[in-house]
Amino acid sequence: MSVLASVRRFLGGGGGIVVGTAVMNACTFGFTIVAAGILGTADYGAFFALLNLLMVISVVNMGLQATAARRIVAEPASVGAIEHVILRVAYGTALAVGGALVVLSPAVVWLLQLDSLVPALVLAALAAPTTVMGAHVGILQGEKRWAELSWLYVLAGIPRIAGLVLLWVWPDESVALFGSGLGYVAPAFYGWWVLRRPRTDEDAAGSVAAPDGRSVLRESLNSAQALLAFFALANVDIVVARHVLSDHASGLYAVGLLVAKIMLYLPQFVVIVMFPSLATSHERRRAVVRGTTAIVGLGAACTLGVVLLAGVAADLLHSEKLAAVEDHLWLFAVLGTLLSITQLLVYATLARRGRRSIVLVWVALVVCVVAGSRTTGPTQLLAVMITVATVLTGALVVTSLRADVPADAGSVGGVVPAAPGAD
Structure with a gap:
């Protein structure tokens, strides 16, 4: 029983992140390697180019993640308010990025020398859950909810196995991109589910003013x-x-x-x-x-x-x-x-x-x-x-x-909200 309790403590803390990221990376690299054997040379080249472009787009995801985690750690008394604003910004940004990629899809076809518009539209569709996933990761990271975050990373990997099945049936670069993109769709839905808790007016407001969406x-x-x-x-x-x-x-x-x-x-x-x-x-x-x-x-x-x-x-x-x-x-x-x-x-x-x-x-x-x-x-x-x-x-x-600045009386939770540009 003590061994089981130790395992639970390990998985519920940082150990769960180790396991979750390992599963995610294994499935991600595994999908890419297996796809190379299923797709033809030209289709795989297009798929790999689309993946690289999606990685560039994912910096928006990572920016939201870093911002959400930092603000929650800096103002732990206003978690509800920060969550609300972060999610609102994430959903708006996801729609903007996805919409922009729809408009720019002909340019993507030209840039990557694709055979049709379909893979470019799949890329645009995946940009939305990719962006939202970053906000969910940042919120869970800032609140140190390691167990939920671990499962989110697992879900960023396992669905790609189903994607390989789809790719085996329909060997095409669009299907390959969609199959790999299941690693963004599933975590986005899971993140919404674990963060769906109702917020009272007091919780949403917190003890500190809610952050401005533009900031x-x-x-x-x-x-x-x-x-x-x-x-x-x-x-x-x-x-x-x-x-x-x-x-x-x-x-x-x-x-x-x-x-x-x-x-x-x-x-x-x-x-x-x-x-x-x-x-x-x-x-x-x-x-x-x-x-x-x-x-x-x-x-x-x-x-x-x-x-x-x-x-x-x-x-x-x-x-x-x-x-x-x-x-x-x-x-x-x-x-x-x-x-x-x-x-x-x-x-x-x-x-x-x-x-x-x-x-x-x-x-x-x-x-x-x-x-x-x-x-x-x-x-x-x-x-x-x-x-x-x-x-x-x-x-x-x-x-x-x-660059470490000693905490002063104005800090919250030992965090000093440094001015932008400070090093």
Whole structure:
């Protein structure tokens, strides 16, 4: 009985987030890999391009998430009022983004060289639940409702299995996008269900004035541009590789990047669990140190595993591409770990409403493009990415540790509502 109670406590706390994000990532990567075997080359290329565009659109989702979590942690006495405003902004934004993509669907067809308008319209339809899901995640994250949030992440993964069944019956890029998009639809409905509680007038008003919807939207868009900078940085090297390297060399670089992507998303649970503490002034410094240490420890262990098992994996899979890059895979693991730390520190910046630090991310992106365009081989490009990521990570660590502002009498719950732009 004590073992069962321990398991329940583990799953009801941060451990549930570990399990939930693991299920989500396994199903997401699994769907993409299996879809490659079902779809033809042209259809898979269109599907992958649509997924990348959806990822760019998802920065609005992430901006809402960061804003919701930060505001709830900052004003715990006004949870009901903040929920009300966040959801109202989320639904309005979801309709606006979805509607804009409907209008722009012919442009999407041209940009991605699609064969019809259907996949572009599917993309527009998925933009709405994707945006709403971000608000739900942020609210549950800010309230530290880890059990419900864990189930939301599970539902972001499991429905994709049903999507694979649909894809098997109708192998088409539109069906593939819809099947993958079930990982956004199901969590949106679940989030609505767990947050449907009735609000009394007292609950809706709270003890602090309700936030203004326009200020919530502005903060969300600012967070979205910061996250756009990070995800552009995390993905720019493959774009550069396609332009400066041969098809064969860029293909080998892409194989190595699979390891980097795994290392980027594997510690995702650390960012999720730590964010409420990052938004609290008296816990922020400790959260930055603990989060960074956790990611470094996990990254070091996985990098060692890559060193020991890369050759074995290449032999078992009979993969000539993997064998060609096996000596460098540990460097890709290092790159992924550095980017994961950067992601934590970007969220730490958003949690304190800092803006100047985000400029460093944009500068790093420009440096990667300029320096990367002068490389002539995969190893040189990888060296550029690791060097820039190392310098950026170090700068953000220093900035995050120095930016902590002591709580004063005007703070609520130990949170200081820093002025926008403060670092």
